[in-house]
Amino acid sequence: MIEIEVNIDIVKAGLTRLARLGEDMSPLTRDLAEVLKGGVDRAFADEEDPATGEKWRPLSPATLARRAKAGHTGAILQVSGQLAASIQTEHGPHFAAVGTNKVYAGTHQRGAKKGSFGQAKRGTRGAGRRNARNYTARGGATVGGWLSGRARGGSMPLPWGDIPARPFLGIGKPEEAEIEESVRRAVRSALEGA
Structure with a gap:
């Protein structure tokens, strides 16, 4: 063996x-x-x-x-x-x-597609402030001066154009x-x- x-x-x-x-x-x-x-x-x-x-x-x-x-x-x-x-x-x-x-x-x-984050509505940022431009998006989020001048008429879509992936x-x-x-x-x- x-x-x-x-x-x-x-x-x-x-x-x-x-x-x-x-x-x-x-x-x-x-x-x-x-x-x-x-x-x-x-x-x-x-x-x-x-x-x-x-x-x-x-x-x-x-x-x-x-x-x-x-x-x-x-x-x-x-x-x-x-x-x-x-x-x-x-x-x-x-x-x-x-x-x-x-x-x-x-x-x-x-x-993101145009408007997929809602609308930005013209708001105020501090009473009496000169040229204070702020916009409030749906849900209360505030979007600052980078929108200045873009939302004439009260609101605009967010984003304001399609953003490709x-x-x-x-x-x-x-x-x-x-x-x-x-x-x-x-x-x-x-x-x-x-």
């Missing part, structure tokens, strides 16, 4: 480390959050949807004229650079995410490849004990 003795301690140790990785994937999710942030950075740099690679719709002639009058010559969605600079990463034991605290980000991500959040082929490689590295490291 032939006896073969197999020492599976190495395999058991690797599987134990792999199970621990499954309980707290923070080292991996930190990498994944950075990959997601890289996709957003690429979207702003290339002015394209990170998931599809489709170029963002160009700015309307009215927007180009308003920007030129104000001296803004920057890229789409980057007049002030605040939106691109506001992108933050977050990760934990079982998640990786990117996002922004800018309330207007969703409008740029998904777009310009997605900057998403996962494209480059991110998919990086995510796959990061997961492989993490699993390999856990199994090998590196």
Whole structure:
């Protein structure tokens, strides 16, 4: 009779480390959050949807004229650079995410039809104030001087024109490849004990 003795301690140790990785994937999710942030950075740099690679719709002639009058010559969605600079990463034991605290980000991500946020009604901002122009949108939200002169006659739609979607959040082929490689590295490291 032939006896073969197999020492599976190495395999058991690797599987134990792999199970621990499954309980707290923070080292991996930190990498994944950075990959997601890289996709957003690429979207702003290339002015394209990170998931599809489709170029963002160009700015309307009215927007180009308003920007030129104000001296803004920057890229789409980057007049002030605040939106691109506001992108933050977050990760934990079982998640990786990117996002922004800018309330207007969703409008740029998904777009909006003219009037989809209601109507702006002419209001007042402080009695006796000279040239005080404020408008109150449906629901009581106040919209300041950037509407000055646009709502003659009492009200106007918000937004006053269609805003095309310009997605900057998403996962494209480059991110998919990086995510796959990061997961492989993490699993390999856990199994090998590196």
